[in-house]
Amino acid sequence: MSFSSRLRSIPAILAVAGVGFAACADEPQTPTGPGPDENIGVELDQQLTAKLVSSEMTGRIEETLEARLGRPVDDQLAEVGRLLFFDPVLSITEDNSCSGCHGPNASFNDSQSISVGIENNGVVGPGRAGPRNLRRAPTVINSAFYPKLMWDGRFQSHALDPFDNSSGFGFPQPEGNSLSNLDHLLAAQAFTPVVAREEMAGFDVQGDNDAIRSVIEQRVDGIAEYRASFAEVYPAIAAGAPIEYRHIAEALAEFQFTLVRANAPVDQGRLLRVPHHPGLLE
Numbered sequence: 001m002s003f004s005s006r007l008r009s010i011p012a013i014l015a016v017a018g019v020g021f022a023a024c025a026d027e028p029q030t031p032t033g034p035g036p037d038e039n040i041g042v043e044l045d046q047q048l049t050a051k052l053v054s055s056e057m058t059g060r061i062e063e064t065l066e067a068r069l070g071r072p073v074d075d076q077l078a079e080v081g082r083l084l085f086f087d088p089v090l091s092i093t094e095d096n097s098c099s100g101c102h103g104p105n106a107s108f109n110d111s112q113s114i115s116v117g118i119e120n121n122g123v124v125g126p127g128r129a130g131p132r133n134l135r136r137a138p139t140v141i142n143s144a145f146y147p148k149l150m151w152d153g154r155f156q157s158h159a160l161d162p163f164d165n166s167s168g169f170g171f172p173q174p175e176g177n178s179l180s181n182l183d184h185l186l187a188a189q190a191f192t193p194v195v196a197r198e199e200m201a202g203f204d205v206q207g208d209n210d211a212i213r214s215v216i217e218q219r220v221d222g223i224a225e226y227r228a229s230f231a232e233v234y235p236a237i238a239a240g241a242p243i244e245y246r247h248i249a250e251a252l253a254e255f256q257f258t259l260v261r262a263n264a265p266v267d268q269g270r271l272l273r274v275p276h277h278p279g280l281l282e
């Protein structure tokens with residue numbers, strides 16, 4: 001029905017409604033008048049599809065994880081990473097963990113508008129209190145796919161691909177390009193929160209970043225359960241080698257690989273609507 005023909009039919013509809021009202025005033029009235037335009041949905045679909053294509057959003061990113069890693073996610077390593085993510089053992093002050101700021105109760109986002117790190121009151125949620133950091137913690141969900149990390153993108157894969165270290169991973173000094181031997185940008189990133197004084201290390205910590213990581217790796221190495229878990233993944237550790245910070249970082253990254261959530265209804269909608277369309281994130 002065109003708009004003008006529907007307009008012409010309105011008086012007739014009103015007349016019928018009026019009769020209905022007089023006959024049974026107590027019964028609920030069915031809304032009358034022009035129905036929704038069935039073309040609106042089609043047009044919106046077309047506009048949405050065009051927008052998704054122009055934004056390079058295909059809904060296929062979740063299924064690219066394994067191929068880009070070049071292997072399946074290692075469940076055992078991810079489980080060690082999960083335990084470490086929630087363990088204040090990684091904090092020199094032993095009062096904060098990754099999850100203090102990236103809380104699962106806040107979608108691995110921050111429960112605070114500006115992060116509270118060390119010397120917190122032990123709460124993760126609205127009541128969290130303590131010295132503020134400079135910024136809010138973003139969610140780590142889907143961070144496996146980001147070619148640059150942090151709000152200002154200062155941690156980056158030079159190849160603009162977090163799975164590709166061939167051109168190096170760039171960090172501000174003192175790390176610079178020294179973390180480029182890690183396989184994934186998230187593993188390189190995991191070297192940094194533990195040395196940030198206001199996040200996990202504490203204002204009074206002595207020594208440089210490597211000295212801080214060395215304390216942490218010795219601590220983790222001294223925990224029999226962690227040694228046993230790491231030994232199941234790394235033959236060298238099973239053979240007696242000590243746990244190094246690299247192993248801890250790789251475990252944290254592996255856990256974050258399990259936090260890929262790109263299959264929400266809107267993503268399924270993309271799958272239905274948008275044909276395969278290679279983009280920056282694929």
Ligand code: HEC
Nearest residue numbers: 097098101115116117135136137138143149150151193199
């Ligand atoms: C004190 C709070 C705090 C703790 C503890 C913390 N983070 Fe963060 N995290 C932040 C903040 C704040 C940012 C953003 C900082 C910026 O942009 O300068 C961030 C950024 C990140 C990012 C980049 C996300 C993105 O979208 O760019 C990752 C990944 C991450 N953190 C992982 C971790 C891991 C792993 C740990 C534990 C080893 C950890 N964080 C501990 C506050 C924290």
